[in-house]
Amino acid sequence: MTDTQTIDFDIDRYLRNSKKLDLSRLPWAEIPNHPLADGDLMCMHYMMDIETHTVIYLRDLLATRAAHDPQATAFLACWVYEELWHGEAFSAFLRAYGIEVPAEPKLPDGSTPLPTRPRRTAQLREQLGVGHRLALIPSLLGSAVMRDFIALHMTWGAINELSTLTGYYQLIRRSEHPVLHQMLRRVIQDERRHFAFYRAQAKARLAGNRRAQRLVRWALRRLWTPVGAGVKSDEEVDALVLYLFADAPEGRQAIRELDATIEDIPGLRGLGLMQGVLDRALERARRKPGWAGMAPMPAPAPDPAAPRAAREGAAARPTAAGPRRAANGDRPGLAGSEQTTIEPIA
Ligand SMILES: [Fe+2]
Numbered sequence: 001m002t003d004t005q006t007i008d009f010d011i012d013r014y015l016r017n018s019k020k021l022d023l024s025r026l027p028w029a030e031i032p033n034h035p036l037a038d039g040d041l042m043c044m045h046y047m048m049d050i051e052t053h054t055v056i057y058l059r060d061l062l063a064t065r066a067a068h069d070p071q072a073t074a075f076l077a078c079w080v081y082e083e084l085w086h087g088e089a090f091s092a093f094l095r096a097y098g099i100e101v102p103a104e105p106k107l108p109d110g111s112t113p114l115p116t117r118p119r120r121t122a123q124l125r126e127q128l129g130v131g132h133r134l135a136l137i138p139s140l141l142g143s144a145v146m147r148d149f150i151a152l153h154m155t156w157g158a159i160n161e162l163s164t165l166t167g168y169y170q171l172i173r174r175s176e177h178p179v180l181h182q183m184l185r186r187v188i189q190d191e192r193r194h195f196a197f198y199r200a201q202a203k204a205r206l207a208g209n210r211r212a213q214r215l216v217r218w219a220l221r222r223l224w225t226p227v228g229a230g231v232k233s234d235e236e237v238d239a240l241v242l243y244l245f246a247d248a249p250e251g252r253q254a255i256r257e258l259d260a261t262i263e264d265i266p267g268l269r270g271l272g273l274m275q276g277v278l279d280r281a282l283e284r285a286r287r288k289p290g291w292a293g294m295a296p297m298p299a300p301a302p303d304p305a306a307p308r309a310a311r312e313g314a315a316a317r318p319t320a321a322g323p324r325r326a327a328n329g330d331r332p333g334l335a336g337s338e339q340t341t342i343e344p345i346a
């Protein structure tokens with residue numbers, strides 16, 4: 001990035017206002033009085049784990065030239081703090097609802113010491129193994145060799161933040177829990193600011209820089225995976241995507257808007273990243289009955305008014321059920337039988 005490029009983000013204002021997510025006025029006592037669907041619980045466990053994992057993503061960012069940029073490092077310091085409290089918000093909500101897996105020791109006054117669920121978090125990180133730790137090396141080398149490499153991380157961050165907040169909006173749409181709606185709307189406010197930073201950085205670093213645009217486009221096409229992939233299994237990622245986006249036209253529309261917003265960043269036109277994720281998840285569910293909690297159903301009748309390719313696609317499409325109950329909320333399709341039949345939209 002040259003000195004003449006400006007970042008369209010008020011970092012001073014962000015730093016002054018950054019704070020722990022305020023949930024003090026959330027009606028916590030009301031939480032157990034409203035049911036959560038199995039799919040809601042699955043999503044909340046996924047979101048809790050990935051929000052908590054953000055500090056590990058920070059490691060990769062600090063291995064790049066981002067570490068030389070005082071504005072970027074100041075943002076990252078506050079960003080990772082805010083993300084910690086997002087993870088704790090999901091953890092506290094699930095506990096208030098009556099779910100705490102594994103059970104954690106309590107302080108004498110009955111409260112849960114912070115950080116909550118340390119055994120779950122430690123286990124999640126340990127099971128990633130050496131390969132995950134070595135994943136730092138491409139960032140280290142890429143950043144050392146290519147000046148534009150940081151543009152990739154900033155663009156990647158923008159996609160992650162926007163897909164996260166889009167997922168939270170979809171969980172609001174899918175869940176009927178009024179207190180969860182309140183909590184998610186507050187988290188979304190933070191995610192919007194995070195997205196604004198990464199998008200502004202990506203735009204500034206890619207505008208007028210064809211070399212950086214080619215690098216970022218190439219890397220996103222070949223290497224990009226949705227938030228949580230690599231930490232969660234492929235089936236868990238698909239289960240989340242299908243639950244949030246495949247049940248109704250609103251889900252597919254949200255994905256289109258997400259892609260369109262990302263493709264406004266210079267050099268990214270026509271990538272269709274998230275639509276590709278949804279299409280591939282639907283395809284895996286069609287090929288493997290029961291995959292990601294999707295139950296096989298008779299194929300829907302093709303729409304005679306639709307183009308031929310769409311008709312053939314519709315006939316081959318799976319019909320979905322909601323994810324099955326999972327004891328710890330994050331292994332769909334492995335236990336239980338409560339299912340809500342829904343039509344996937346492609
Ligand atoms: Fe977050």
Ligand SMILES: [Fe+2]
Binds near residue numbers: 083161164190191195
């Ligand atoms: Fe965020």
